[in-house]
Each structure stands twice: as C-alpha cells, then as structure tokens.
Amino acid sequence: MGMAGQGRRGAGEVNGVAGEARSAVGGFPAALRLTVLSGVTGAALAALVVGVILERVPVLVTGGGVLVLLVLLAALGGRRSGREEPPAARIALARIEDLRATGGETADVPVTFRLTVAPEPEDERPAYRVKISQSVNLVDIPAYRPGGIAVVEYRPDKPWDVRVVTRPTPEWSRRAEAAEIDSAPESTLVSDPDAVAGSWCVVGLVALLAGAALVVLVFRGELFTSDDPPAASKPPSSSPSSSSSRTFSTSTTVSGPSSSLLTFGRMRATAMELETRVGTAYVTAITIEDHRMAVRGDSALPPAETVHLQSLPYELFPGLVREARTTLGVRAPESWRVDVTPGTGGGLGPRVRVTVSGAEGTAHLDADATGRVTDRRAVGVS
Secondary structure (H helix, E strand, C coil): CHHHHHHHHHHHHHHHHHHHHHHHHHHHHHHHHHHHHHHHHHHHHHHHHHHHHHCCHHHHHHHHHHHHHHHHHHHHHHHHHHHCCCCCCEEEEEEEEEEEECCCCCCEEEEEEEEEEECCHHHCCCCEEEEEEEEEECCCHHHCCCCCEEEEEEECCEEEEEEECCCCCHHHHHHHHHCCCCCCCHHHCECCHHHHHCCHHHHHHHHHHHHHHHHHHHCHHHHHCCCCCCHHHCCCEECCCCCCCCEEEEEEECCCCCCCCCCCCHHHHHHHHHHHHHCCCEECEEEECCCEEEEEEECCCCHHHCEEHHHCCHHHHHHHHHHHHHHCCCCCCCEEEEEEECCCCCCCCCEEEEEEEECCEEEEEEECCCCCEEEEECCCCC
C-alpha cells in the first residue's frame, strides 16, 4: 500500500489542483444563479404587493405568474434530484496526519482529524486530504495517533463526507495494522462546498431586497402620490345653514410615518390645516384621536362662546393623554380622545377632557387651557 500511495502522489497533486479549479469555476455559476433567482423573487413579490395596493391587474398577474413559475421550477428540480439515489458509502484506509481534541466534559470528546484517505484501487480515485470533526469515546482516543492508520467510511459522490470507523471488522483491522500510506499533498484537500456557499446567502438576501426595491422605485409615483385624495384633502362638510347662522364641521385623518397626532408638533399643524379649510379660527368643539382631528363651529356665535384653534396648548396634550392612560385604572387602554369645548362662563377658558377606554371601562380627566389637571374620574367612579 505504501508503494501504491507513492505511485498515486503525482496524480493526486494534478487531480487536486484540477479539482480546486473545477470547484472555483463551478461555484461562480451557482452563486450567479442564486443571485439572479433571489432578485427575480424579490421583484415578483414586490410586484404582487404593488399590484394589490394600486389595483393594477397586469402588475398583479405578472408578479403572481413569476412566483408560480419559480415554484414549479423548484418542484421539478427537487423531483429530479430526488430520483438520483446517492452511491453507497465505502470503506477505505486513511493516514492520520493530525488530530486534536476540542472538548472533554463528557465521555464522547469532539476530535478534529486531518486525514489522508486512500480509496481502494477499484474506486479509481487518488489519495486525498480531508479535515473532519467526530466525537470519539475517551477510551478509544489512545488508539488514534499522528502517523497511524485508521479505517474510514466515505461517500464517493461527497469525498469530504468521511467518518472514522471506531469498530471496524477484524479483516479491516488487520489491513490497517499492516498498511502504510504516504501523506497526500495539501493541494488535494477537499471540503464541503455547501459550507462555502453559505456566505452567498447574504448576497442572495441583498439581491432579493434589490429586486423588490427596483419594482417599488418604478411605481413610486403612483404609490406615494395616489390619485384618490385621502380624507385629509376632502372638502369640509357643512350642515344646512339658516339666515342667522352658518354651522360647519370638518375633519382630517393623518397617515404615513409618525402618523400619530401624539407626535410633537403634529396637532398644531393639523389645527392650522383645519383653520384654513373652515376659514376661521373660532370653533365650538374640537375632537382629537390618535389619527383624526375634527372641529365644529357656528359663525353666528360671539368669540366668547367659542375656542380659538391656535390658543390651545397642543404641546401639552400628549402628556395629558399619557397621564390619563397610566393613572386612571385602565391597564391596557384601547383608545383615547381629547375633547375641547368653550368654558362655561365666568371668565373660564376652554375645557379640555381626555377620555381613555379599555377592557376595564372608561375614565377621563379634565384640564384647563394651560394644561393643568382640574378633575380626575378613574374607572368605576361616577
């Protein structure tokens, strides 16, 4: 066996270099295929979502069709690969170039082996190097030493899938004791290509996101500037007016990033927008919810019986809402509302009431025009 190992050494070096070249050449098309498929998948998913949002049937059908095609291709590829049965594992001898135990807390110790595997002559494969990790019982570790011969099991289709046979048959034990195997050159080292391909997953994820972003970029005009005006641009609705008064009401709904009216500055900006719509800053009632603000008014009423939209301390309202949600006995508030009405007379300013509702019931607190709390009504208090 020693002469056979020396005879295969030159062929092993040549085949090892050729194997590395084939691996490098074969790995690039696989990575390129993964990148392209990821990009197409991301674009198809984005097209499906964009088609639903914009109600564009061609975009929806294109995205769905591409996804169905990809699923069919994957199913056909899996069925074809499933029909190919892998060859049976084979037994061979291997020279232990080096070994190192990487732990020792249990009876079975993980050991890293560097081996030169010498397949049988009928396999028509030169000796090659491989690095494996296998758990070995503490009792069996002294049987393995650098330069020694071990019995191994390997897969011809996956030469890197090698396992040391810890309990070989008597015949293979005798062959291992009598065999001599020369070390294969480092250039013949084989490794699992799937472990290297794992780094391409990041590239695939980037391609997936890039494909989706490309579709969104193409339809950005329709996505972010819809032809259907939101509720914020609807004209104010007016109730029937009489000869002595003109009642009015309007509301707006906010949307988009940081759309909650609790966002700093959002309430005052929305109030200015409503003032522009109704053409006056004097209203008789203001209602503020998480994503909606509404006002009502009567142009025939004197200013003393109204609320001036820009005179309210909107910057203090988020703090009042937070206080109402945490101090009035509603453990999991489901909604909140701020109602502002004119004072009841006697020089009192507007009254601010913050109402919160949850599974326990409804509670509220009252505050004056400066944001000072004047009354609290917790859950269950009438």
